[in-house]
Every structure is written in C-alpha cells, then in structure tokens.
Amino acid sequence: MSREAAPxxxxxxxxxxxxxxxxxxxxxxxxxxAFNPVTLQGAGFAAAxxxxxxxxxxxxxxxxxxxLASGFNANPYLVTFALGAVAAAEGREPAARIDRFLRLxxxxxxxxxxxxxxxxxxPALLLPAALAVTLGAxxxxxxxxxxxxxxxxxxxxxxxxxxxxARGLDVAEELARSWIRTAPARIRSAGACLxxxxxxxxxxxxxxxxxxxxxxxxxxxQGEAPDWxxxxxxxxxxxxxxxxxxxxxxxxxxxxAWALVVRWGAA
Amino acid sequence: MSLPGPAHWALFAALAAFVALDSGPWLLAMAAxxxxxxALLGLVWGNPAGGALTGAALELVYAGVLxxxxxxxxxxxxxGLVAAGVSxxxxxxxxxxxxxxxxxxxxxxxxxxxxxxxxxxxxxxxWVARARAAAEAGDPWAIARxxxxxxxxxxxxxxxxATGLLALALVAAAPVVDAWPQxxxxxxxxxxxxxxGCAAALRLWGGWRVRAWLAVAVAAGAGATGLLTxxxx
Numbered sequence: 001m002s003r004e005a006a007p008x009x010x011x012x013x014x015x016x017x018x019x020x021x022x023x024x025x026x027x028x029x030x031x032x033x034a035f036n037p038v039t040l041q042g043a044g045f046a047a048a049x050x051x052x053x054x055x056x057x058x059x060x061x062x063x064x065x066x067x068l069a070s071g072f073n074a075n076p077y078l079v080t081f082a083l084g085a086v087a088a089a090e091g092r093e094p095a096a097r098i099d100r101f102l103r104l105x106x107x108x109x110x111x112x113x114x115x116x117x118x119x120x121x122x123p124a125l126l127l128p129a130a131l132a133v134t135l136g137a138x139x140x141x142x143x144x145x146x147x148x149x150x151x152x153x154x155x156x157x158x159x160x161x162x163x164x165x166a167r168g169l170d171v172a173e174e175l176a177r178s179w180i181r182t183a184p185a186r187i188r189s190a191g192a193c194l195x196x197x198x199x200x201x202x203x204x205x206x207x208x209x210x211x212x213x214x215x216x217x218x219x220x221x222q223g224e225a226p227d228w229x230x231x232x233x234x235x236x237x238x239x240x241x242x243x244x245x246x247x248x249x250x251x252x253x254x255x256x257a258w259a260l261v262v263r264w265g266a267a
Numbered sequence: 268m269s270l271p272g273p274a275h276w277a278l279f280a281a282l283a284a285f286v287a288l289d290s291g292p293w294l295l296a297m298a299a300x301x302x303x304x305x306a307l308l309g310l311v312w313g314n315p316a317g318g319a320l321t322g323a324a325l326e327l328v329y330a331g332v333l334x335x336x337x338x339x340x341x342x343x344x345x346x347g348l349v350a351a352g353v354s355x356x357x358x359x360x361x362x363x364x365x366x367x368x369x370x371x372x373x374x375x376x377x378x379x380x381x382x383x384x385x386x387x388x389x390x391x392x393x394w395v396a397r398a399r400a401a402a403e404a405g406d407p408w409a410i411a412r413x414x415x416x417x418x419x420x421x422x423x424x425x426x427x428x429a430t431g432l433l434a435l436a437l438v439a440a441a442p443v444v445d446a447w448p449q450x451x452x453x454x455x456x457x458x459x460x461x462x463x464g465c466a467a468a469l470r471l472w473g474g475w476r477v478r479a480w481l482a483v484a485v486a487a488g489a490g491a492t493g494l495l496t497x498x499x500x
Contacts, residue, residue: 035391198464
C-alpha cells in the first residue's frame with residue numbers, strides 16, 4: 001500500500017468488500033466486447049470495474065470510469081491480474097498511481113499471456129489434434145483438445161484474480177514468481193514432441209500407401225509397400241512452409257496442384 | 268444441386284453467432300478455431316468426422332497466425348465454418364468432400380471476415396467514444412451498456428456475415444463441385460498436412476531445443492507407427 005494520501009471521495013467508501021475471484025473472472029470474459037483501434041480493451045476493462053468504482057468514488061465514478069476506458073490492452077487471459085489490483089486499489093491509492101501501474105503492467109501482461117496462450121498452448125494442443133484427425137482419429141479429438149486449454153486459461157484467470165486482489169498494485173512481484181512465466185518453455189517442448197509424433201505417424205501411414213479416395217489410417221495400413229514419395233514430399237514441403245513468409249497461399253496452391261494432378265492422372 | 272434446408276441454415280447461424288463471440292468479444296474458449304468450429308458444424312449437420320477433417324486442414328494452415336494486440340488477422344472461425352459448410356454440402360451431394368475447393372473458399376471467407384471485423388471495430392470506437400462522454404457527464408454505466416450493445420452486435424454480425432459468406436460460397440461452388448477432384452489416393456496431401464504442422468511449430472517456436480524435439484519425435488512417430496502396425500518395406 002502506498003503511503004500517499006488516498007484521494008478525496010464524494011459519497012464513496014474505502015472500507016468495502018472486494019469482489020470474489022470468480023466474480024472478477026466472470027466480469028473479465030467480455031473484456032474485448034467493444035474492442036476498437038482507439039481505446040483497445042479500455043471499455044471492457046472499465047465496465048468490469050464499475051461496481052468497485054461506484055463504491056470507491058460515489059458520484060465521481062463516471063469521470064474515473066471514462067479515464068479507465070480511455071485505453072488499455074493486455075492478454076485477455078491474464079487481465080485479471082490488473083483487474084484484481086485495480087479493484088483492490090481504487091479509493092485507497094491515488095488515481096495517478098493506479099494509472100501509472102496500468103501503463104506499466106500492460107506490456108508484461110500482454111507479452112507473457114501472448115507467449116503462453118497464443119504462442120505455446122494453442123498450437124501445442126490444436127496442431128497434434130488436427131494431425132490426428134487427418135490420420136482418421138475420432139472427430140471428438142477436435143473438441144477434447146479444448147479441455148486442457150480452457151483448464152489452463154481459467155487457472156491463469158483465477159491465479160490473476162487472487163493475486164491482484166491480495167497484492168493490489170504490488171501484483172507484479174506475484175506475476176514475476178508465477179508459473180505463468182515458466183510454463184511456455186515446457187509447453188513448447190511438449191508440443192513439439194506431440195506434433196512431431198503425429199507428423200511422423202502421418203508420413204509413415206502415407207508411405208504405407210493410402211487407399212484410393214480414403215483418408216483413414218486403417219485403410220492406408222492395408223495398402224501396398226511403403227515408397228519414398230511421401231517422405232520426399234514431406235522433406236521438401238517442410239522447409240518451404242517454414243521459411244516462406246506467405247506459406248498459407250503456398251499450402252493452398254500445393255493442395256490444388258496435387259488435386260489437379262490426381263484428377264488428370266485418373267483421367 | 269440442392270442447398271441446405273432452413274434448419275441447417277438456422278443451426279449454422281446460431282453456431283456462427285457463438286463462434287463470433289468466442290473469437291474475441293466473449294469467452295475465448297478457442298471454439299472459434301477452425302478445427303473445433305468445423306467439428307461443431309459437422310456435429311449439428313450430422314457429419315462430425317467430415318467437419319473435423321475440413322477444420323483440421325484449415326487449422327494447420329492458420330496455425331501460425333497470432334492474434335496479438337491490435338493486429339488484423341483473417342477470421343479463422345468464419346473460414347472454418349464456411350469451409351466445413353461447403354465440404355459437408357459437397358459430401359452430401361457428390362459423395363466426396365471437395366476438400367481443396369472447400370479450403371480455398373474458406374480462406375476467401377476468412378479474408379472477407381477480416382474486413383467485417385475491421386468495420387466492427389471502427390463502429391465500436393464510435394460507441395465507446397459516446398459512452399465515455401456520457402460517463403464524463405456522470406453516467407458510468409453508459410460504458411457497460413456500450414459493452415453489452417457491442418457484444419450483441421458482434422453475435423448478430425457474426426451470424427449474418429458467416430451465413431452470407433456460406434451462401435456465396437455455395438453459389439460459387441455449385442457449378443464446379445462435380446468436376447472438382449476429390450483428392451483420391453491422397454498421400455501427398457496427407458504429408459503436406461504433416462509438413463504444415465511441423466512448419467508452424469518451427470515458425471512459432473524456433474530454437475534448437477524445439478527443432479531437436481521435433482526431429483526426434485518425427486522419427487519416433489514414424490518408427491513407432493511402422494512397428495506397431497506392422498508396416499513392411
């Protein structure tokens with residue numbers, strides 16, 4: 001807590017109950033509802049804190065909400081760190097200190113969250129699931145892959161809400177010690193293993209001879225002797241996709257080209 | 268060619284609204300990624316395996332796109348829904364999923380969806396500016412109302428735009444779907460998918476440790492598959 005004097009309030013009360021962790025998580029869900037290029041997540045951030053602003057500032061809550069809505073951006077799964085901190089600090093800390101905290105914390109929350117969720121967890125779960133489906137795995141694998149991701153997401157949201165409410169504007173120390181900092185490297189290694197295993201299985205099944213018109217491993221495994229073409233295609237396509245900046249277009253072009261070759265070959 | 272019936276369209280629109288909300292405005296449970304979105308469409312249209320297969324292809328293509336900060340990126344959820352819609356319809360009509368055609372139309376829908384999202388964000392900016400002015404004047408809950416309005420609009424816009432894009436895609440696909448190759452004997456596409464997945468991991472993660480894990484795992488996956496399933500040269 002800062003030793004600076006708390007700001008004067010009109011009708012607000014500094015002695016108030018803080019929101020619960022789940023309440024804060026629930027309020028954080030529509031954070032990006034009004035996302036826009038000017039204030040980014042600002043409106044969602046301010047809307048999530050309106051009850052606390054009213055309790056802290058009374059009739060002065062409007063201008064304070066407008067200030068908070070003027071601009072904010074962080075990873076949406078980690079925003080509860082900032083929400084909890086501000087909920088605990090409003091009315092107890094000077095507004096200038098809270099605003100400075102928000103300017104400073106948005107970078108770490110954005111980079112840590114983007115690295116963990118967009119950069120590590122999402123590809124580590126969905127890419128192996130996608131490869132498994134192309135191999136003929138059951139369709140529900142596609143939905144099952146969402147379960148660990150959401151466990152992680154709600155775990156991070158709850159961790160942030162707890163830490164923010166408990167530590168207020170000193171929450172950055174908690175963030176620096178959190179599992180959220182170390183998790184991405186582990187998830188990346190695990191994801192590389194899963195993706196590699198699935199990709200290797202795909203190449204082996206393809207080398208065993210895919211059934212005409214078929215996509216399942218079961219059919220392919222009844223096929224002819226392996227040949228070198230699938231492995232060669234994989235070896236050529238991998239660096240192309242990895243290095244070419246617009247690989248998305250190349251992927252489609254290659255799929256279409258292969259389709260036409262098959263068509264003409266069949267004719 | 269017969270287009271999907273009213274019940275199919277209604278289910279598609281409802282799912283598109285959910286996907287539009289999940290893609291950013293609310294929840295972010297990743298149901299708006301192409302793989303789960305397409306599997307869900309397959310589920311409600313009665314062919315979950317077909318939907319999941321189309322979604323898997325698009326998931327691999329879109330894996331490297333990161334929604335960081337205020338960046339603009341293709342609407343992967345709409346792309347997955349439209350591609351799955353085309354593929355499921357083609358399967359019902361011709362017996363084959365017309366996967367390349369579905370993926371190509373899905374990618375076009377994804378780029379169109381990016382334009383729709385850009386426009387939605389600009390509209391949000393206007394609503395938030397008005398709400399902030401009202402809050403300055405003493406009505407803080409104007410910001411919450413703007414948020415709810417934006418949420419409802421995102422769902423309606425997502426449903427409307429995805430449904431419209433699917434209708435356009437089906438109209439475009441109808442004349443050519445019979446002539447479109449069905450990827451018979453599709454071994455190279457299978458390994459292209461594998462290459463796309465590994466390339467996405469390399470581009471996203473880089474580093475020697477990840478490369479080493481990936482290389483070892485590819486060899487282990489191929490070897491284990493061969494051993495476990497009795498493949499012989």
